[in-house]
Amino acid sequence: MRLKPVPDPPTDLDDLRDLQRAVPLVPGSTDDCCARLHDRRGLPDRQTANDWLAFLRALGLVRETSRGFVRADADPTPELVREGLREGVLxxxxxxxxxxxxxxxxxxxxxxxxxxxxxxxxxxxxxxxxxxxxxxxxxxxxxxxxxxxxxxxxxxxxxxxxxxxxxxxxxxxxxxxxxx
Structure with missing residues (x-):
């Protein structure tokens, strides 16, 4: 499945890593994860945070489990982001x-x-x-x-x-x- 959200890109992959780290290691609900992204990364609103959550998932940097979303054990390397874009983004x-x-x-x-x-x-x-x-x-x-x-x-x-x-x-x- 390819996902639609494509947020504004960061200036570099370190910024993307910071967004990924805002997602919890312990599974959290969509609302919890969006609140963390909003608060920790200064995103303007919940919809932007939700778009980032979906996009991070498309890139393989976040996983959805039966208990909610969790940060994936993967670094946002150029290779991983390329693969995520090719495979996960509409x-x-x-x-x-x-x-x-x-x-x-x-x-x-x-x-x-x-x-x-x-x-x-x-x-x-x-x-x-x-x-x-x-x-x-x-x-x-x-x-x-x-x-x-x-x-x-x-x-x-x-x-x-x-x-x-x-x-x-x-x-x-x-x-x-x-x-x-």
């Missing part, structure tokens, strides 16, 4: 495919990724969110930033792409061709 494989097709002359933007995946956006998300296109465009931008954080994507200057808005654009990164 539309990440499609983003990686689009990155492999991108070139420095025609890099991938968040708008292009959204357009390439718009038909894959779950129907219930479209029905319940009148602003679903903006929501999923922003998600595409965050996903590309996550891929760049772990070298699955390489950011190229938006101005070089001819995009008047200068929005970031990406090509496949150094780790995109590796299995780790």
């Amino acid at each position: 539309l990440a494989p499609e983003a990686l495919g689009a990155l492999r097709a991108a070139t420095p002359e025609d890099p991938l933007t968040a708008d292009a990724l959204f357009e390439a995946t718009r038909e894959s956006v779950p129907r219930h998300d479209r029905a319940r969110d009148p602003q679903w296109e903006a929501t999923w465009r922003a998600r595409a931008a965050r996903l590309l930033e996550w891929l760049a954080l772990v070298d699955l994507a390489e950011r190229v200057d938006g101005d070089e792409t001819g995009d008047p808005a200068g929005s970031p654009a990406y090509v496949a990164g150094d780790a995109a061709g590796t299995g780790d």
